[in-house]
Structure formats: C-alpha cells, structure tokens
Amino acid sequence: MEISWIQAAILGLFASLASMPGMGGTSIGNYTLGRPLVGGLICGLVLGDMSTGILVGVAMQIVYIALVTPGGTVSADVRAISYIGIPLAMVALKSYGLSADSADGQALATSFGTMVGTLGTVLFYGTATMNLVWQHMGWRSIEKGDFDKLYLVDMVYPWVSHLLFSFLPTMIMVKMGVPMVDLIKNYLPMDGLAMKTLFTVGSILPCVGIAILLKQIVTKALDFIPFFFGFTLAASLGINLVSATIIASMFAYLNYRIKMLQLTKTANATAVIVDDDDEEDI
C-alpha cells in the first residue's frame, strides 16, 4: 500500500484540526474528528479503503472510549492515534495480509495505535508549550488596548504551533512509516516471540479503556452490577449494542422515576409537617 505526499498532507491537516488542543475546537475537532471511529472513516476515505479504515478505527476506539483529560493531563494524543496510528495500522494489515475484520487484525491495529498514541503525547506538550508565545503576545495586546488582536491570538496564531507539531510530524511519520512497516515485517516473523506479544497486548489493551470508564462510574462494589448486566446481555444472550442501549434506557428511566417519586414524597412529607405546625400555632 502506497501513501502519496498529498494523502499524507491531507492527514496532516486533519491532525491539526483534531488534536487536543486543536484548530477544530473541541466539539468538532477533538470530540468528533479526533475520535478514532471518525478518524477511521476519514483515513479510509483519504487512502481509498473505507471499510478497512473504519474497522481499524473501531478497534482503536475501544482503547480510547473514555479519553478524559482532567486538568489537561493526557495519557495519549488523539491526533497521533487517529491520523498516524490508523494509516500505519492500515498499511501494516495490508502488508501482513490480515483482514481488518478478524480478531488478529484488530489486535495488530490496537497495538499499533496505542504505541503511536502514547508516543504522540510529545506532540501535545509541544503544541501547548508553543502556544505560550502567542499568549504572551495576547497579554501585551490587552495592556495596549488592542483587543481585536485577541482573536488572532486565540484562533489564528496557534496554526503555527500546529504546522510544527501536528501537520509536519503527521505527514512525515505517515510517509516514512510505510517502509518502516516493511522493515519490521522482514526482521520480526509473525510466529516469533515479539510479534506474538504484540498481538496479545493488542487484544488485552482495550480492557484498559473500559477500566478507565469503570473507574469513573464505580464508587462502590454494587455499581458493578449495571456493567455486568450489560456484559451478560451481550456475551451470554448475544444482544447487539443498539438493543442493549434500549434495554439500558428502560432501566435508567425506571431508576429516574423511582428517584423522583422519592423526592416528591419527601417534599410532601415536609409539607405535611409544616401544616401540622400551622395547626398547632392556631
């Protein structure tokens, strides 16, 4: 699979839009274009193999299903996962002759994406640090009363940071990655220890993504029940995700109704007590 400079440049542009902090804003950039599922669609379209792109995107999406950046600390960089990791994983799959739809193909994609995503945090810190230069100019313009310059500082100058830390790295990595993948293939046989480990890690890594989410919603042991309820629906009963969501909505709705009833009940109870007080006063 060949990637031309133009294709690599388009991916570089999307990387600039999709990163956190990116030029697409968080709603359209980070939370839409930066999600590996959407990145898979875009990489697939750019590289001319949509279904492989999406399957690779889905595989990586699970690892990063809850990419929360509390207080701006990142453990992985979305632009690197979606616009360096996905294209290179697609190249690797083609080169190894694996189908993106198979468990092995997804394990390979996951390993690749996670590796690139973790290394990509360098890009995050690079962009954020370079933005300090523009912010410094911003403070000066406020002191001078030149307020309109704030627009340039907030929305235009950061493009320079992205040219250096999103566009160029993505373009070069994607372009140079293709011969690298072939090199790895020649030196590391698939039934060797290194590749076996790589595939195994790829199949286990999504557990981390799910666990990060669980960490957010589980505060006591009983909170695991909804999770295992959903797990059982899919694993034992074979119910698909859309149907599982509808079943889940029903339970959530019931829970909400019960909670609201409790609230109105306590509200009524207090109202009654107030009435009693009034009578006593009389």
Next chain:
Amino acid sequence: MEKKLSKKALNKSFHNWYYGHLTCFSQEHMQTFGYLVSMLPLIKELYPNKEDQMNALSTYKAFFNTEPQLGTVIVGITAGLEEARANGASDVDDETINGLRAGLMGPIAGIGDSLVVGTFIPILLGIAMGMSGGGSPLGAIFYIIVWNLCAYFGMKFLYKTGYELGGRAVDFLIGSQGTALRESVTMLGGIVIGAVAASWVKVSTSFTMTAAGAKEPFLILNDTLNSVYPGFLTAAFIMLCWWLMAKKKMSPLTVMLLLVVISFVGVLVGFFDPALTY
C-alpha cells in the same frame, strides 16, 4: 438608560466560546484566552469607553479551566453578571465574578467529565460501533451527526440558561433532580459499556492439557472458562485493570506497560498464542 445586551453580541460571544475555548491552549493558562475572546463582544457593547473596556476585560485575565461543553453555562452566567455590572449593580465587582467562576469551574468540570466525556460520548460511540460492523460508515456518520447536534444546541441552551437565570442555572445541575438524572444516566452508561466490552473486547487463552498418548486435549481452558461465564477472561482482565487503577492508583500508562509484561510472560509459557504465520 438600562443597558441590555443585544442578541447579536450574545450570539457572537457564544460562538467565540463554542469554537475558541481551547484553540489557544497552554498548560499555564488553559481556557483563559477562550474566555477572553468570548467576553470581548459583550464588553465592547456594554462599555463605549476604552478605559472601562480594559477594566472589565482584565477581570477575565484570571485562570480558567473546566469541562468546555457543560462549562458554557458559566460563560452565560458571567454574561448576565457583566450586564448587571455595566448597569451599576453595586454588588457585582471583579471579586464576585471571579469568585463565582473559580467556585463553579471545579464542580462543573467534575460533573462534565463524568457526564459528557465519561458517559454521553461513550454511549454514542458504543451505539456507533455497533452500527459499524463489517466496516460500514453508518456508525461514524451517526456519531458525527448526533454528537454535533447535541453539542451545539446543548451548549447554546446552557449559555442562554446561564445568562437568563444567573446562579440559579447551576441549581438544576447540582440539585436533587439533577442528581437523580445523573445517577440514571450513569446507570445507562454502565450497562452500555458492559455490552460494548462484551461485544468488542476479546481476551482468550490458548492453554490446553492433553493426556499422554491422547490426540484430543482433555482440557481446553478457554472453553471451560466460557462455559462458566461467557467472556470470563475478558471480564477478569477488565477487573484487573480497574483494580490496578482505582485501588492501586496506577496510571493508565503504567497499567498498559504491565499488560505488555503479562503478555510477554503469557506468550512464553504458552498461555497466550495468537497462532499466526505469514
């Protein structure tokens, strides 16, 4: 004459926030510049005098960072406060505005991170992945449309509510009705994530035991585990990762590295074997 912010200025302020809250991010100032540009159209309209503009704008030079989607409500609230200040309300000054901003950004970030990033987006992605089976673009398109519509109109609603209701806008989020709603949504999220895990994560072992001389192994560990509880090994590894992060306070990166070690050892002893050749 009473000053009133025009619809046009409010709209511009909202769009500046919607797009620009994190475009110029740095570890030092985070969303501060996004906040400045979103207040700019309002301040320009409220204060004709350059000196007053500068004074008002310098209020928002204070550090700001929160969950950007839900945090829109704070921008809306300050729009209302700034309007009150321009009309000479004596109880609104730099300190009240920044006290409110500093007081709200923590709780809103907490609720927003768990509700928007930790529940709402994963649910949408879960459904979308279900629709993407076999490499269909349907799921990705579904996610792009639904998320962006929800984000845009949700944020617009929050801005407007914050502007109109002021501090009361937050009561709903942290009040008892809001808590009931949040709990229910979290439950929904938990169930969907469980289904996502079971559908998309597959950890299996190649460990078998064969009696001496027999052709077929008498124990295929993976099948035995799955007959106890389907997806047993997957669930076990998820619990392990959760335990390491939540109870042992390990960072996700450390856990990932640990998994590499576990995989390596597992492959060495024959517990894991992807069984692939060129």
